[in-house]
């Protein structure tokens with residue numbers, strides 16, 4: 001017989017449960033994850049190279065996992081810092097999911113690691129939906145991408161704990177309007193901090209590392225409006241009388 | 250495009266539940282997709298059809314309820330539709346202490362399926 005079953009399950013339930021477990025496991029050993037999101041080529045690897053090098057110089061145990069569809073180039077670049085680095089090839093997938101991480105971390109991530117940086121696949125759409133167990137989600141945009149990037153990718157920017165502007169050394173050349181960029185970010189994610197960096201010139205060196213260490217030590221992390229949907233959403237107008245699905249008592 | 254991954258997750262969850270309940274065929278699936286869920290409903294519908302192939306969901310209809318994004322200003326209690334791109338600062342007082350009321354839904358609401366006739370009626374049959 002035909003019946004209608006109320007499932008009420010989040011589509012991302014499995015990923016979210018996996019991410020929660022990962023966050024707890026890592027927290028128990030004193031490690032926090034930093035998830036870096038941006039479009040292809042915004043400068044994730046370049047910024048990370050500097051921050052890893054700085055961390056090593058300061059004696060802070062860090063590690064990095066970098067995801068790409070193909071090539072080990074980013075891992076090779078990051079490994080120059082001397083930090084443990086691992087390349088994840090996603091086999092065509094445009095984003096990382098929490099369930100993909102365990103297998104990569106087991107037996108590789110050094111016990112003493114305090115910060116694990118994850119460079120997500122260069123893509124501002126898909127990775128935004130997947131919690132990777134991070135304590136800090138960082139969304140980057142380079143000055144060449146246009147001030148309205150946050151409006152075009154509201155889910156990515158709306159869920160960020162920290163926004164990083166990259167390549168400020170060429171801001172003047174491309175006519176980057178920082179005030180407009182800041183206003184757009186504020187519209188989507190009120191109150192989120194925005195830091196300006198240049199991996200070329202060294203502006204903002206250590207900003208990412210300092211924020212990540214503070215978060216690891218329990219400093220309050222920004223709570224984006226988009227992550228705190230009211231727990232009792234207004235009932236959406238539901239039943240379409242013509243649809244096949246009818247609720248049953 | 251992560252809609253394929255999402256469609257596979259939907260099918261996986263429902264397939265599991267259907268097997269557990271010994272359902273023989275799923276006729277429809279109802280999802281709620283918020284305006285700010287970062288999902289393209291058409292892409293999800295397209296992926297869903299592919300993801301259902303050769304499962305108990307084969308041929309199932311996907312009904313997507315789109316949920317508009319609404320926000321509320323805590324200090325001045327004004328509520329508004331955020332629009333797209335969303336405005337999450339208050340259009341009234343300009344404040345930034347905003348509560349999201351709806352728009353991030355990405356939820357399997359209900360499923361309609363056929364149960365196999367069982368030799369002995371159980372409390373689940375109606």
Ligand SMILES: Nc1nc2c(ncn2[C@@H]2O[C@H](COP(=O)(O)OP(=O)(O)OP(=O)(O)O)[C@@H](O)[C@H]2O)c(=O)[nH]1
Nearest residue numbers: 039040041042043044045046122167170198199200
């Ligand atoms: N001028 C300037 N160029 C930069 C800066 N940071 C990165 N670049 C250049 O931008 C290009 C892309 O940088 P990557 O660090 O590879 O960017 P990515 O975000 O890791 O790229 P994907 O991993 O492919 O998504 C390279 O040619 C870098 O040299 C910067 O601060 N200033």
Ligand SMILES: [Mg+2]
Nearest residue numbers: 044045074119
């Ligand atoms: Mg890179």
Ligand SMILES: [Zn+2]
Nearest residue numbers: 094126250251
């Ligand atoms: Zn994708």
Ligand SMILES: [Zn+2]
Nearest residue numbers: 322325339342
């Ligand atoms: Zn207000």
